[in-house]
Amino acid sequence: xxxxxxxxxxxxxxxxxxxxxxxxxxxxxxxxxxxxxxxxxxxxxxxxxxxxxxxxxxxxxxxxxxxxxxxxxxxxxxxxxxxxxxxxxxxxxxxxxxxxxxxxxxxxxxxxxxxxxxxxxxxxxxxxxxxxxxxxxxxxxxxxxxxxxxxxxxxxxxxxxxxxxxxxxxxxxxxxxxxxxxxxxxxxxxxxxxxxxxxxxxxxxxxxxxxxxxxxxxxxxxxxxxxxxxxxxxxxxxxxxxxxxxxxxxxxxxxxxxxxxxxxxxxxxxxxxxxxxxxxxxxxxxxxxxxxxxxxxxxxxxxxxxxxxxxxxxxxxxx
Amino acid sequence: xxxxxxxxxxxxxxxxxxxxxxxxxxxxxxxxxxxxxxxxxxxxxxxxxxxxxxxxxxxxxxxxxxxxxxxxxxxxxxxxxxxxxxxxxxxxxxxxxxxxxxxxxxxxxxxxxxxxxxxxxxxxxxxxxxxxxxxxxxxxxxxxxxxxxxxxxxxxxxxxxxxxxxxxxxxxxxxxxxxxxxxxxxxxxxxxxxxxxxxxxxxxxxxxxxxxxxxxxxxxxxxxxxxxxxxxxxxxxxxxxxxxxxxxxxxxxxxxxxxxxxxxxxxxxxxxxxxxxxxxxxxxxxxxxxxxxxxxxxxxxxxxxxxxxxxxxxxxxxx
Numbered sequence: 001x002x003x004x005x006x007x008x009x010x011x012x013x014x015x016x017x018x019x020x021x022x023x024x025x026x027x028x029x030x031x032x033x034x035x036x037x038x039x040x041x042x043x044x045x046x047x048x049x050x051x052x053x054x055x056x057x058x059x060x061x062x063x064x065x066x067x068x069x070x071x072x073x074x075x076x077x078x079x080x081x082x083x084x085x086x087x088x089x090x091x092x093x094x095x096x097x098x099x100x101x102x103x104x105x106x107x108x109x110x111x112x113x114x115x116x117x118x119x120x121x122x123x124x125x126x127x128x129x130x131x132x133x134x135x136x137x138x139x140x141x142x143x144x145x146x147x148x149x150x151x152x153x154x155x156x157x158x159x160x161x162x163x164x165x166x167x168x169x170x171x172x173x174x175x176x177x178x179x180x181x182x183x184x185x186x187x188x189x190x191x192x193x194x195x196x197x198x199x200x201x202x203x204x205x206x207x208x209x210x211x212x213x214x215x216x217x218x219x220x221x222x223x224x225x226x227x228x229x230x231x232x233x234x235x236x237x238x239x240x241x242x243x244x245x246x247x248x249x250x251x252x253x254x255x256x257x258x259x260x261x262x263x264x265x266x267x268x269x270x271x272x273x274x275x276x277x278x279x280x281x282x283x284x285x286x287x288x289x290x291x292x293x294x295x296x297x298x299x300x301x302x303x304x305x306x307x308x309x310x311x312x313x314x315x316x317x318x319x
Numbered sequence: 320x321x322x323x324x325x326x327x328x329x330x331x332x333x334x335x336x337x338x339x340x341x342x343x344x345x346x347x348x349x350x351x352x353x354x355x356x357x358x359x360x361x362x363x364x365x366x367x368x369x370x371x372x373x374x375x376x377x378x379x380x381x382x383x384x385x386x387x388x389x390x391x392x393x394x395x396x397x398x399x400x401x402x403x404x405x406x407x408x409x410x411x412x413x414x415x416x417x418x419x420x421x422x423x424x425x426x427x428x429x430x431x432x433x434x435x436x437x438x439x440x441x442x443x444x445x446x447x448x449x450x451x452x453x454x455x456x457x458x459x460x461x462x463x464x465x466x467x468x469x470x471x472x473x474x475x476x477x478x479x480x481x482x483x484x485x486x487x488x489x490x491x492x493x494x495x496x497x498x499x500x501x502x503x504x505x506x507x508x509x510x511x512x513x514x515x516x517x518x519x520x521x522x523x524x525x526x527x528x529x530x531x532x533x534x535x536x537x538x539x540x541x542x543x544x545x546x547x548x549x550x551x552x553x554x555x556x557x558x559x560x561x562x563x564x565x566x567x568x569x570x571x572x573x574x575x576x577x578x579x580x581x582x583x584x585x586x587x588x589x590x591x592x593x594x595x596x597x598x599x600x601x602x603x604x605x606x607x608x609x610x611x612x613x614x615x616x617x618x619x620x621x622x623x624x625x626x627x628x629x630x631x632x633x634x635x636x637x638x
Contacts, residue, residue, distance in 0.1 A: 097455045101478060105427035109437075114424055114595065118434060119441070121594040124587045126579035128596070131603045136416045158477035159420060260445035268443045275440040276433065277447070284450045 001027040001304075002061075004042050006050025007068065008033045009283055014293045018049075021297045025304035047303065049296045053080075062086050064303055066296050068283065070095050070148075071230060072313050073203035089299055089311040092319065094291040095281035096151035102280035103152045103198055103226050104159075106252035107135065110224050111196075115274055133195075133222070133249070135159035141194040142166050143210075144229060145173045145181060148200040153177040156198075165190055169206070184210075191218040196226070202319035203230035213238035222249040228280045231256035236267060243272040254280040320346040320623075321380075323361050325369025326387065327352045328602055333612045337368075340616045344623035366622065368615045372399075381405050383622055385615050385630075387602065389414050389467075390549060392522035395637050408618055408630040411638070413610040414600035415470035421599035422471045422517055422545050423478075425571035426454065429543050430515075434593055452514075452541070452568070454478035460513040461485050462529075463548060464492045464500060467519040472496040475517075484509055488525070503529075510537040515545070521638035522549035532557035541568040547599045550575035555586060562591040573599040 003022060005015075015031060022029045030042040035054050044061040049068070056065050056075075060083045067075075070092040075081075081088075109115050111133040120127040138161045142149045145166040153164050154177050163179045167190060171183030182190060187210075191197070197219065201207040211225075211234040219225075225248065227234055236257055242248045252274040253267065259278055267273050283289050299309045313319065322341060324334075334350060341348045349361040354373050363380040368387070375384050375394075379402045386394075389411040394400075400407075428434050430452040439446040457480045461468045464485040472483050473496050482498045486509060490502030501509060506529075510516070516538065520526040530544070530553040538544075544567065546553055555576055561567045571593040572586065578597055586592050602608050618628045632638065 097479070098451075098453065101427055101453060101455070102431060102433075104478075105424060105431055105433055108420055108424035109428065109433065112421060112424055114421075114428065115437060117595045117598060118428075118437065118593065121587070121596070122438070124582060126596045127598075129598050129601055129603060132417075132598075132601050134417065134420060134604050134606060136420070136604070136606050155477045158474045159423075160416070263443060268440070274437065276436045277440070277445045279436060279446070279448050279451075282431075282448055282451050284448060285453050285455070287453060287455050 001025070001047070002042055002045040003027050003029040003047040003049070003300075004038055004045040004052065004055070005029060005031045006033075006035065006038075006048060006052055007031075009289065010293070011289075014289065017293055017297060018300075021300050025301065027304070047300070056081050056086065058082055064089070064309070066299065066311075067091060068094075068292050068296075070281065071202065073230065073318060076315060076318050087303075087309055088313045088315070089295075089309050090313050090319075091292050091295055092311065093147045094288055094295060096147035097291075098282055098285045098288045099148045099200065099228050099280040100151035100155050102254065102276070103148075103200075103228055103252075104135075104155050106254075106274055106276070107156075107196055107198070107224065107226055110250035110252055110272075110274055111135065111138075133224075135161055135196070137162050138195040139193050140164045140196045140198065141190050142178070142198045142200075143184075143187070144168065144200040144202075145175070145178065146200065148228065149198070150175045150177060152198055152200070165194075188215065188218060191215055192220060194219055194223060196224045199225065199227040199229050199233055201229040201233050203232045204318040208232045209235060211235065211239075213241075216242045217247065219248065221247060224249045225251040227251070228254045231259065236265075240266045240270045240273075243270050248272065250274065252276070254278055320344070320366070321361055321364040322346055322348045322366040322368070322619075323357055323364040323371065323374070324348060324350045325352075325354065325357075325367060325371055326350075328608065329612070330608075333608065336612055336616060337619075340619050344620065346623070366619070375400050375405065377401055383408070383628070385618065386410060387413075387611050387615075389600065390521060391632050392549065392637060395634060406622075406628055407632045407634070408614075408628050409632050409638075410611050410614055411630065412466045413607055413614060415466035416610075417601055417604045417607045418467045418519065418547050418599040419470035419474050421573065421595070422467075422519075422547055422571075423454075423474050425573075425593055425595070426475075426515055426517070426543065426545055429569035429571055429591075429593055430454065430457075452543075454480055454515070456481050457514040458512050459483045459515045459517065460509050461497070461517045461519075462503075462506070463487065463519040463521075464494070464497065465519065467547065468517070469494045469496060471517055471519070484513075507534065507537060510534055511539060513538055513542055515543045518544065518546040518548050518552055520548040520552050522551045523637040527551045528554060530554065530558075532560075535561045536566065538567065540566060543568045544570040546570070547573045550578065555584075559585045559589045559592075562589050567591065569593065571595070573597055 166181035
């Protein structure tokens with residue numbers, strides 16, 4: 001069994017951890033920085049851990065692709081896998097800590113108007129106090145209650161919000177951090193009582209355009225939005241309108257319908273938009289990378305033993 | 320008994336709350352926007368709630384000055400009170416929520432390098448991922464374990480740091496949010512194991528210059544500093560040196576030795592300094608202002624009944 005590891009930021013202890021499992025299961029492994037530097041004898045591997053998109057497309061030998069990211073939407077199209085039976089796992093669960101930290105940071109940057117103070121101090125201006133808002137006493141709605149949504153809610157809770165409501169497909173979620181969890185059918189009822197809408201949804205036919213113009217308008221005056229899932233979830237034109245006409249207080253966007261955000265996008269210059277270049281979930285964080293490698297090693301043992309993979313992507317649901 | 324309320328941002332419900340207590344104790348009250356608009360008949364009041372610095376200096380009638388801020392260092396000099404027996408209370412305890420939110424926000428802005436991403440997006444640049452750090456797994460030291468330090472530690476805890484150590488004068492603190500509390504005599508031992516140093520100290524002879532050049536150098540490579548107490552606590556020149564030579568990862572400063580920060584200060588252009596213009600504790604937050612008024616009303620009853628004031632400043636300690 002031949003395994004290719006594509007990852008240029010693994011530390012030696014990560015490699016040692018993988019090598020130990022590889023040895024235990026009697027496989028062969030090669031570590032490569034990118035697909036173009038894989039040695040000939042590993043060109044038709046059984047397993048790839050990393051963004052092995054070309055291998056998946058060309059090698060029928062591939063039985064399992066383990067992606068180090070959570071989002072897999074771009075692999076859901078036909079023709080992506082030469083071997084249509086190839087298993088796909090993702091790293092959903094590795095990113096909650098990193099992405100939820102980002103979500104709290106950008107929420108506070110908007111509510112406390114720190115971006116404006118920062119812009120002034122870049123010009124050596126000592127700004128005057130401005131009206132600020134607070135996570136304290138705010139009504140938070142978390143759209144998407146997976147690992148990321150739960151990690152965010154746990155952190156947000158420490159800031160003593162008035163309520164945290166989770167919204168997901170089923171309306172079921174065991175995490176007691178949520179004061180209430182409702183199904184997405186009730187989203188319209190929840191939006192008018194939402195001061196901060198935190199979105200961490202995958203891209204699926206059900207989530208595409210979920211935050212429509214009508215729903216943006218249903219949010220109360222001055223509400224804030226954070227989106228770290230997929231840009232397809234928001235009507236970007238309607239969002240820009242709602243920010244420019246003062247209906248919304250701000251929007252922190254790490255994801256966009258098109259990435260990188262095109263130069264001609266209105267969002268670059270829309271008042272109240274805080275743009276980050278898809279960096280909320282960042283493998284440079286030790287914790288994220290450690291967890292990522294742990295998850296691969298766990299499923300590598302499962303794979304070798306013929307057991308179901310724990311982090312398998314349900315291609316029907318798309319996540 | 321004549322009471323002057325100096326505060327231009329009180330809402331009608333705050334005024335109603337104060338009026339109710341004033342009526343109950345049989346006093347007279349006047350609400351004024353500033354000292355210059357106080358009517359003649361209230362020019363020699365018994366009590367002032369607000370920044371009544373000129374009244375304190377000139378009116379021997381004044382028996383109690385209730386300050387809506389936490390910092391009182393500038394009132395500790397001789398000659399500030401015409402009546403040397405005048406009582407002084409502050410609003411320490413009203414600001415924990417507001418200031419601790421600010422502290423988390425700026426910590427994450429530095430660690431996750433959001434200021435740099437933001438500066439790039441202001442120029443329509445889609446930045447590349449950078450090495451980030453995280454509150455997760457970090458070693459946090461909280462210098463000053465009062466209301467602000469405790470509120471900060473409670474919020475920081477939700478981000479799963481490796482440890483939170485409190486440092487104060489006595490080494491005693493009952494709040495279980497701290498993994499350990501040590502006295503300031505042990506500060507030198509704690510600094511080398513501090514990834515994030517959060518400072519919320521009053522200005523006193525003991526705290527002036529407490530973060531000296533030697534102590535800045537004792538912090539580990541890449542450490543971050545947040546200061547929301549008083550600027551006098553840090554050797555600003557040494558801090559700028561330690562940031563410019565790459566020893567420290569960043570410093571978020573809301574307070575400075577001189578405020579507003581003078582145009583000629585090095586800090587404006589020092590790499591890694593995140594400047595805010597003394598806005599961490601902001602009365603524009605409803606919660607802070609509500610609490611502030613609550614505290615005044617509580618002590619107004621105490622005063623009328625001849626009981627000790629709860630929020631009295633110990634002029635010997637200076638806070």
